[in-house]
Amino acid sequence: MADLYLAEARQLDAADPLAHFRDEFVIADPSVIYLDGNSLGRLPRATRARVRAVVDEWGTDLIDGWGRWLGVGRAAGDLVAEVVGARPGEVTLSDSTSVNLYKLAVAALDARPGRDVIVTDDGNFSSDRYVLDGVAAARGLKVRQVPTDLDDGVRLSEVERALDDQVALVCLSHVAYRSGAVADLAGVTAAARRCGALTLWDLCHSAGAVPIGLSAAGADLAVGCTYKYLNGGPGSPAFLYVRRDLQPELTQPIWGWFGQTDQFAMGRDYEPVRAIERFLVGTPPVLSGCAALEGARLSATAGIDDVAAKARSLTGYALRLIDDWLTPLGLRVASPRPARRRGAHVTLHHPAGWSICQAAKLAGVIPDYRRPRRIRFGFAPLYTRHVDVHTALARVRDLVTAGRHLDFPNEPEGLT
Amino acid sequence: MADLYLAEARQLDAADPLAHFRDEFVIADPSVIYLDGNSLGRLPRATRARVRAVVDEWGTDLIDGWGRWLGVGRAAGDLVAEVVGARPGEVTLSDSTSVNLYKLAVAALDARPGRDVIVTDDGNFSSDRYVLDGVAAARGLKVRQVPTDLDDGVRLSEVERALDDQVALVCLSHVAYRSGAVADLAGVTAAARRCGALTLWDLCHSAGAVPIGLSAAGADLAVGCTYKYLNGGPGSPAFLYVRRDLQPELTQPIWGWFGQTDQFAMGRDYEPVRAIERFLVGTPPVLSGCAALEGARLSATAGIDDVAAKARSLTGYALRLIDDWLTPLGLRVASPRPARRRGAHVTLHHPAGWSICQAAKLAGVIPDYRRPRRIRFGFAPLYTRHVDVHTALARVRDLVTAGRHLDFPNEPEGLT
Numbered sequence: 001m002a003d004l005y006l007a008e009a010r011q012l013d014a015a016d017p018l019a020h021f022r023d024e025f026v027i028a029d030p031s032v033i034y035l036d037g038n039s040l041g042r043l044p045r046a047t048r049a050r051v052r053a054v055v056d057e058w059g060t061d062l063i064d065g066w067g068r069w070l071g072v073g074r075a076a077g078d079l080v081a082e083v084v085g086a087r088p089g090e091v092t093l094s095d096s097t098s099v100n101l102y103k104l105a106v107a108a109l110d111a112r113p114g115r116d117v118i119v120t121d122d123g124n125f126s127s128d129r130y131v132l133d134g135v136a137a138a139r140g141l142k143v144r145q146v147p148t149d150l151d152d153g154v155r156l157s158e159v160e161r162a163l164d165d166q167v168a169l170v171c172l173s174h175v176a177y178r179s180g181a182v183a184d185l186a187g188v189t190a191a192a193r194r195c196g197a198l199t200l201w202d203l204c205h206s207a208g209a210v211p212i213g214l215s216a217a218g219a220d221l222a223v224g225c226t227y228k229y230l231n232g233g234p235g236s237p238a239f240l241y242v243r244r245d246l247q248p249e250l251t252q253p254i255w256g257w258f259g260q261t262d263q264f265a266m267g268r269d270y271e272p273v274r275a276i277e278r279f280l281v282g283t284p285p286v287l288s289g290c291a292a293l294e295g296a297r298l299s300a301t302a303g304i305d306d307v308a309a310k311a312r313s314l315t316g317y318a319l320r321l322i323d324d325w326l327t328p329l330g331l332r333v334a335s336p337r338p339a340r341r342r343g344a345h346v347t348l349h350h351p352a353g354w355s356i357c358q359a360a361k362l363a364g365v366i367p368d369y370r371r372p373r374r375i376r377f378g379f380a381p382l383y384t385r386h387v388d389v390h391t392a393l394a395r396v397r398d399l400v401t402a403g404r405h406l407d408f409p410n411e412p413e414g415l416t
Numbered sequence: 417m418a419d420l421y422l423a424e425a426r427q428l429d430a431a432d433p434l435a436h437f438r439d440e441f442v443i444a445d446p447s448v449i450y451l452d453g454n455s456l457g458r459l460p461r462a463t464r465a466r467v468r469a470v471v472d473e474w475g476t477d478l479i480d481g482w483g484r485w486l487g488v489g490r491a492a493g494d495l496v497a498e499v500v501g502a503r504p505g506e507v508t509l510s511d512s513t514s515v516n517l518y519k520l521a522v523a524a525l526d527a528r529p530g531r532d533v534i535v536t537d538d539g540n541f542s543s544d545r546y547v548l549d550g551v552a553a554a555r556g557l558k559v560r561q562v563p564t565d566l567d568d569g570v571r572l573s574e575v576e577r578a579l580d581d582q583v584a585l586v587c588l589s590h591v592a593y594r595s596g597a598v599a600d601l602a603g604v605t606a607a608a609r610r611c612g613a614l615t616l617w618d619l620c621h622s623a624g625a626v627p628i629g630l631s632a633a634g635a636d637l638a639v640g641c642t643y644k645y646l647n648g649g650p651g652s653p654a655f656l657y658v659r660r661d662l663q664p665e666l667t668q669p670i671w672g673w674f675g676q677t678d679q680f681a682m683g684r685d686y687e688p689v690r691a692i693e694r695f696l697v698g699t700p701p702v703l704s705g706c707a708a709l710e711g712a713r714l715s716a717t718a719g720i721d722d723v724a725a726k727a728r729s730l731t732g733y734a735l736r737l738i739d740d741w742l743t744p745l746g747l748r749v750a751s752p753r754p755a756r757r758r759g760a761h762v763t764l765h766h767p768a769g770w771s772i773c774q775a776a777k778l779a780g781v782i783p784d785y786r787r788p789r790r791i792r793f794g795f796a797p798l799y800t801r802h803v804d805v806h807t808a809l810a811r812v813r814d815l816v817t818a819g820r821h822l823d824f825p826n827e828p829e830g831l832t
Binding site (some may be wrong): 026028029034038039042043044046047051052055056058059060062063065066069095096097098099102125126127129130131133134138208225227233234236237238253254255256257259260265266267268269281282283284286288289291293303342366368369370371 | 441444445452454455458459463464467468471472473475476478479481482485511512513514515518524541542543545546549550551554641642649650651652653654669670671672673674676681682683684685686697698699700701702703704705707781782784786787
């Protein structure tokens with residue numbers, strides 16, 4: 001059977017319209033199959049050149065370099081906007097995802113006075129939950145947690161059940177970090193609007209992986225990172241999205257000079273610009289920002305429709321191999337199966353998940369691990385081939401079959 | 417006279433124990449005298465190499481690179497701590513200066529419930545004022561503004577006059593951005609403590625320029641940027657300082673996973689670490705952070721005593737030339753004259769300041785301009801020589817004497 005699967009992989013790769021994008025990335029060791037692009041994307045070749053150029057600009061142009069650098073956040077934002085289905089001027093690079101989540105959450109709550117509930121889900125990413133808990137604690141609000149299926153994400157019906165006229169803000173991840181389950185962005189947005197709440201999406205695991213369609217859904221607010229599928233590099237600046245007509249209505253809580261009208265006039269009173277830069281605060285990190293720009297350019301150039309189709313093809317192919325090879329070994333699929341519900345990573349549950357993850361790395365396959373007992377295989381669409389999926393899953397099959405993971409201690413029970 | 421001044425400059429440079437640090441920087445065009453290191457420091461040679469190395473680490477090590485990168489903020493923080501006179505573990509890189517100011521201001525206010533006044537000065541940097549205004553507006557507090565002399569900064573006696581038992585927080589710049597005037601950090605800190613308030617210092621224009629002595633003064637809180645005298649590069653991450661014994665007492669408002677105990681356990685509740693990382697939020701920009709690390713290393717290696725002595729020597733020498741050459745031309749010194757009250761930049765007022773600034777750039781001298789009608793000459797101590805001061809001020813003297821600045825329009829009156 002393995003040979004038929006391999007032949008299929010080669011056929012799929014031969015027909016892949018994005019195949020040449022792999023050449024745009026540095027692949028330092030082709031014998032290692034990197035399936036953690038959902039945590040940190042690969043280094044684009046253009047980024048290596050661009051970062052060197054920007055460092056040289058700093059050395060040569062000194063303060064005058066800012067004439068160019070001030071535009072990086074907006075330029076990258078417009079590329080990200082293409083990827084997330086928003087319009088030019090609705091997205092900018094800014095701060096970290098958590099800081100952006102805080103700014104937009106507070107801005108939204110200020111715009112819904114008298115309402116005292118924030119809705120999120122109990123499986124949401126830790127930092128998102130902490131930020132919301134902190135905001136709720138400071139303002140005396142309640143956080144209402146929608147129950148999540150760890151393997152299947154948040155259901156629209158559960159969100160609707162949590163909505164009433166006390167809800168100011170709904171804050172969810174579009175793609176769940178554990179399972180990769182895709183939430184119903186348009187459905188939740190519409191339901192929240194019907195009850196008068198604003199919606200704030202975390203797009204960290206969806207930008208550059210799945211279609212998002214913020215404008216089509218009329219989404220209010222969103223944040224996300226650029227270092228996963230957008231390949232912006234370690235800790236590259238996050239992005240934020242605010243729907244154009246909402247921009248002048250909202251004021252974020254950290255009043256900094258990068259949001260100020262006529263910034264360098266340093267006027268007495270804070271008068272934020274009526275544009276997406278209204279949500280900026282302080283001086284942005286230029287080297288990391290230029291890396292984010294180059295990374296986002298690749299996804300925008302490839303086009304999100306082709307990118308998402310490739311991701312679905314990779315995860316669909318992976319699921320067939322997993323069903324055949326890994327499920328019989330006790331690795332259970334802990335992700336949704338329908339194509340439209342899948343992100344670009346597939347999660348497998350196994351009681352010895354931690355050990356298998358360590359053994360996989362030794363075998364030249366890099367997944368990552370998330371509690372409880374889950375191995376995530378990320379199939380970043382711009383540089384992962386179907387043959388890579390084949391190689392990686394065959395290695396995992398072989399190591400588990402041989403019991404090589406038993407050489408590694410498992411994660412202690414108490415920590416799961 | 418010019419020759420005598422030049423001879424003096426050469427003598428001072430020959431005796432300068434930090435002279436060799438100039439070789440650590442990229443000087444792309446030695447004919448241009450760069451006196452804007454107080455806005456953006458020069459590129460260190462080591463940084464160029466380090467950034468290339470980190471980009472390559474990303475390409476090669478991928479997710480495993482985080483094993484090293486997670487330590488960058490603390491390592492850079494410990495170097496900055498040496499420069500600002502704090503202890504290891506009291507400083508870390510984090511976010512931007514304005515975001516840090518917000519976090520620490522709110523943390524301080526939460527620690528002083530029942531008090532409703534923030535004290536700052538009316539000449540403080542715009543972004544600091546905006547941040548404090550935003551915090552005050554959100555919490556229903558008052559901002560009490562100490563009057564500032566634009567040329568001489570904030571006086572301790574004026575701060576003391578503003579203090580009473582309603583003051584929760586005093587927030588000032590240590591070195592004023594316009595005049596370079598040094599505030600009495602120890603005196604203000606002690607006076608604020610006597611009335612039960614916490615003090616938060618902005619060190620943007622002092623870190624790497626003047627002695628600060630946070631520990632000696634028992635300072636509570638501080639923030640600052642790394643891209644001026646610390647030569648961290650455009651928008652390199654800011655730093656924050658919290659005195660060790662205060663760390664467990666304070667909780668900042670943006671509850672993110674980088675402040676969380678056992679961060680990757682992603683536990684249910686936010687339990688911030690009992691260390692300086694408690695004040696972190698989201699994923700830090702690694703490329704820009706490594707640049708900040710290399711920049712800070714140079715100032716720490718040089719030693720703040722020698723660095724500050726060099727800055728005083730440069731500004732003292734500059735003042736002698738200004739008195740002799742420029743004051744007769746109508747350029748008035750708008751900075752304090754005593755050595756202990758001077759930062760590393762000297763500001764000159766002239767009605768045609770904007771025009772002179774533009775003409776100076778054409779003449780190969782790069783100062784910067786700040787309203788109203790002020791030209792700032794920054795003498796970054798690690799790479800500026802006394803002969804550079806001589807060359808630059810002679811060029812300014814000659815262009816004003818010849819009236820070459822009259823070729824440039826002045827800033828419109830309404831904008832000053």
